[in-house]
Amino acid sequence: MNETINISPDITDKKKRYELLLPQIQALIEGESDLIANLANVVAALQYNMGFFWTGFYFVKGKELVLGPFQGPVACSRIGFGKGVCGTCWQKEKTIIVADVNQFPGHITCSSYSRSEIVTPVMKNGEVIMVLDVDSEKLSNFDEVDAVNLEKIANLVAGKIV
Ligand code: SME
DSSP states (O other): OGGGOOOOTTOOOHHHHHHHHHHHHHHHHHTOOOHHHHHHHHHHHHHHHHTOSEEEEEEEETTEEEEEEEESSOOOSEEETTOHHHHHHHHHTSOEEESOGGGSTTOOOSOTTOOEEEEEEEEETTEEEEEEEEEESSTTOOOHHHHHHHHHHHHHHHHTOO
16 A cells, blocks of 8 residues: 555655665556556655655646646646757656756746756656656756666656556
């Protein structure tokens, strides 16, 4: 059950927190076939255990990304291909880490509190089908540890899609 996902605040090492979180996310989505239910639980587990400001999925729908399950303040509903950090992730088909959103040309501001960001593609059969977007109120909050672990989560999610 998802109430087991409650990693002690005493564990301050980010890598360790992901290590504890990943098998729990895997277990959480293993027994559920509904995509929206799984995405909703994944973003809640990440947001509340990793202390992010905003965590959510955008679905590739035609020529746009459309907002999916998320945790955090209201966000923009649609993002074009190649636009913002999310659209750039979709276009480049790779994880994008932005240390300071104000330095990223074309960054789409959903909240002025968001200062750094990471976006990871969810790939299925060689195509981006969703992106996982995470924002932080802290500058330079994301690094390779986040990239590796969010990519693992993206793969777990992709594996549930038939
Ligand atoms: N900042 C993103 C838009 C989505 S929000 O951060 C939730 C971007 O530039 O694509």
